[in-house]
Amino acid sequence: MLLGQATLYLTTVFTLLALALYGASLKNNRLLKLARFSFWLATFFCAISSFALLYAFLTHDFRISYVFGYSSSDLPLFYLISSFWAGQEGSFLLWLLIGFLLGLFVIKSAKEEQAPVLFYFTLVQVFILFMLLKKSPFELLPQAQTEGRGLNPLLQDPWMVVHPPLVFLGYAALTVPFAFAIAALQKNNFDTWYKRAFPWVSFSILSLGAGIFVGGFWAYKVLGWGGYWGWDPVENASLIPWLTSLALVHGLILEKVQGSLRKTNLFLAIISFLLVVYGTFLTRSGVLADFSVHSFADLGINAYLIFFMLLFLAVSIGLMLGRFPALKVQKTSTDPISQQKFIIYVIWGLAILSFLVLLGTSAPLITKILTQPSNVAISYYVKISLPLAVLLVLFLSFSPLLDWQKTDLTVLRKKVLLPFIIALALTLLSYLWGVKNLSHLLLLFFTLWALLSNLVRFFRKLPEGLVQTAGFMTHLGFALLVIGILFSSGYSRSQRVALEKGKPQTIEKFQLTYQGEIPEQNKQNSVSLLFAENGKSREVRPKLYFSDYTQEQMRKPYIRRGFTFDLYLAPLELRKIASHSDSAVILGKGESFEISGYKVTFVDYEMEPHTEGGQMKIGAKLSVSSNDSSLTLVPYQIVGGEEPEFHDVTLPDGQTKIILEKIIADSRQIGLIVHTEAQGAEPTETLLIEVSHKPLINLLWLGGVLVMLGSLLSIKRRVS
Numbered sequence: 001m002l003l004g005q006a007t008l009y010l011t012t013v014f015t016l017l018a019l020a021l022y023g024a025s026l027k028n029n030r031l032l033k034l035a036r037f038s039f040w041l042a043t044f045f046c047a048i049s050s051f052a053l054l055y056a057f058l059t060h061d062f063r064i065s066y067v068f069g070y071s072s073s074d075l076p077l078f079y080l081i082s083s084f085w086a087g088q089e090g091s092f093l094l095w096l097l098i099g100f101l102l103g104l105f106v107i108k109s110a111k112e113e114q115a116p117v118l119f120y121f122t123l124v125q126v127f128i129l130f131m132l133l134k135k136s137p138f139e140l141l142p143q144a145q146t147e148g149r150g151l152n153p154l155l156q157d158p159w160m161v162v163h164p165p166l167v168f169l170g171y172a173a174l175t176v177p178f179a180f181a182i183a184a185l186q187k188n189n190f191d192t193w194y195k196r197a198f199p200w201v202s203f204s205i206l207s208l209g210a211g212i213f214v215g216g217f218w219a220y221k222v223l224g225w226g227g228y229w230g231w232d233p234v235e236n237a238s239l240i241p242w243l244t245s246l247a248l249v250h251g252l253i254l255e256k257v258q259g260s261l262r263k264t265n266l267f268l269a270i271i272s273f274l275l276v277v278y279g280t281f282l283t284r285s286g287v288l289a290d291f292s293v294h295s296f297a298d299l300g301i302n303a304y305l306i307f308f309m310l311l312f313l314a315v316s317i318g319l320m321l322g323r324f325p326a327l328k329v330q331k332t333s334t335d336p337i338s339q340q341k342f343i344i345y346v347i348w349g350l351a352i353l354s355f356l357v358l359l360g361t362s363a364p365l366i367t368k369i370l371t372q373p374s375n376v377a378i379s380y381y382v383k384i385s386l387p388l389a390v391l392l393v394l395f396l397s398f399s400p401l402l403d404w405q406k407t408d409l410t411v412l413r414k415k416v417l418l419p420f421i422i423a424l425a426l427t428l429l430s431y432l433w434g435v436k437n438l439s440h441l442l443l444l445f446f447t448l449w450a451l452l453s454n455l456v457r458f459f460r461k462l463p464e465g466l467v468q469t470a471g472f473m474t475h476l477g478f479a480l481l482v483i484g485i486l487f488s489s490g491y492s493r494s495q496r497v498a499l500e501k502g503k504p505q506t507i508e509k510f511q512l513t514y515q516g517e518i519p520e521q522n523k524q525n526s527v528s529l530l531f532a533e534n535g536k537s538r539e540v541r542p543k544l545y546f547s548d549y550t551q552e553q554m555r556k557p558y559i560r561r562g563f564t565f566d567l568y569l570a571p572l573e574l575r576k577i578a579s580h581s582d583s584a585v586i587l588g589k590g591e592s593f594e595i596s597g598y599k600v601t602f603v604d605y606e607m608e609p610h611t612e613g614g615q616m617k618i619g620a621k622l623s624v625s626s627n628d629s630s631l632t633l634v635p636y637q638i639v640g641g642e643e644p645e646f647h648d649v650t651l652p653d654g655q656t657k658i659i660l661e662k663i664i665a666d667s668r669q670i671g672l673i674v675h676t677e678a679q680g681a682e683p684t685e686t687l688l689i690e691v692s693h694k695p696l697i698n699l700l701w702l703g704g705v706l707v708m709l710g711s712l713l714s715i716k717r718r719v720s
Helices: 003-025 029-058 065-070 077-083 088-134 163-187 193-222 233-258 262-284 302-326 339-361 363-370 378-401 409-433 438-464 466-490 697-719
Strands: 493-500 505-507 510-518 526-533 536-540 543-547 552-556 558-560 565-577 580-588 592-595 598-609 616-625 630-633 636-639 645-647 656-664 669-677 684-695
Touching (some): 003 088, 029 088, 065 088, 088 193, 163 233, 193 697, 233 339, 262 302, 262 339, 378 438, 378 466, 466 697, 510 565, 526 558, 543 565, 552 565, 580 592, 636 656
Antiparallel strands (some): 526 536, 565 684, 592 598, 616 630
16 A cells, blocks of 8 residues: 555544544543644644655656646656646645644634634544545556656646645635634634634635636736636636635624624635535536536545535534524614725625625536526626626725714715815726726726725825735725726737738737747747837747647747736637738728728628527628629627637638628727738748737736735734
């Protein structure tokens, strides 16, 4: 038997022993020391098991199925380490190890509540262990192999080293407030639970939030589709408990100050953890295999996942039903315009957003039970999040300016006036710049107002120490985050360009020249582009290659980063094509242009639902006429998925194609690309590339950093 498997069994033995002893310690404190020692031993053997798996990767032990499946001997050291958590079995072991290490700190912080808190905390460790025993990372192959299958090229990135550990650190941290809440309900003692849970909630927000932001940055940097969040069910599985944790941290402020919202906070602490378990079920059971690019295959652990999910749910509901009716709490202020009430409004906003995202994420499971499995379109998430984002930033606009119990409206008007005027002026400038959508203007106005209101409070609090600015810094980060998302998503523009080898093309203010393909030793070939701006040129090398691992074309973009925008160059395809010319045409209804002896007139839009759930087919009805004939052609896009699908039409000459590139809704115009092939010309090597302009995306990353710094300061404040 391998050392790793043997120590995994020993981990199980001592974890079960610790669980039994902590359970017995609920009535007999003399067993507490033995329970603690058993937990320490379980932690020790789990660490040995984890190091054994890491050693197997570093020494290329291809006898082990998991090592064979996720590594190869040519991987650099960093990626060998990250191969540890590249698959389900290793990520469960990582989650288990992090849980045990955090448990050592929980033992110290739980104090006299150690027995009930550690009992429920250890029960969660048993849940993870059972899944590892069902599918072990130390399972041997029938026959040892000389080489491994390798690591997915998308995972060969430095962010892979930190992203999964951060997410699992957040998951493990959410176990702690859950354990404190359940222990408080069981003991019917609520005097100290929130004080001990508060730092852990802040820590889970920090770690899980950092994991989410790192994941978004990684997707933007590597995947080549220009986005950072695709509302994928696996992404949402991390987002939902993070949102409920944000709601919880606001509720704990009210409980700490005046003892209110205790029931709400206990519920949020419990539901945040249960959402982690539910997310684990969704992503690890194979339910989302057809709907998520991140979903894991079914390892045959569905029964375990469902059993533990129902167990935790039953215990939680039973204790809440038993204790809540008799639980007395202080009421909050009745003044609707007070800081207390606005904190409650924020909690409600976050809770509703969490529920609606959960509903969309669960759509494949719900529809599978009822009818044919299907998923919601990305447009669903946009429709639910936009109005709630407007409300949340509205609350953040007022909240820093309000008094705790009752606000003097005359004083409030004076406080509000300057941030209001500046936010309004900046919104009007944005309107002149091109932001015409009413909901976008409202979101921008309230976000700028929130930014300025919190900025004022930040600088007023700063003399008291940086730690005292934690909440305002987090709110500043959130406001910048919203502005970055609004502009980079809503006002990004993209165009697909065919670059013939050696022929420069001007795109916006930049000049691009495709110089050829560059072979790399690791077979991850690059394409050489001469990138010129402001009279200076440099070579840039985005990647475009065929992966033997995925049997697919892989891409990695080049990003020219700037203060106000990023220029995103994503190679799509290399091919030999005949010489051609492309021209862009903008048409309003009834307007025409002439090409190759044909008169093309834009008649009207054609819109209809597509067969895929939530997607829409948008076409442009074109009348095409010549001296002796006329016909109607409809180029169209299918929108609502991750990227629009373009379907072109060909004129009767067989040489001219028309592509519906964009819909300009505000002016009721369309943008067409007219593509004409040149007859008799030799095919030339051509790089098809997508060039995207991402305005103010750096505000998104800066906002994420400030949210994390604010969370870090909050932890320091709560601990001290």
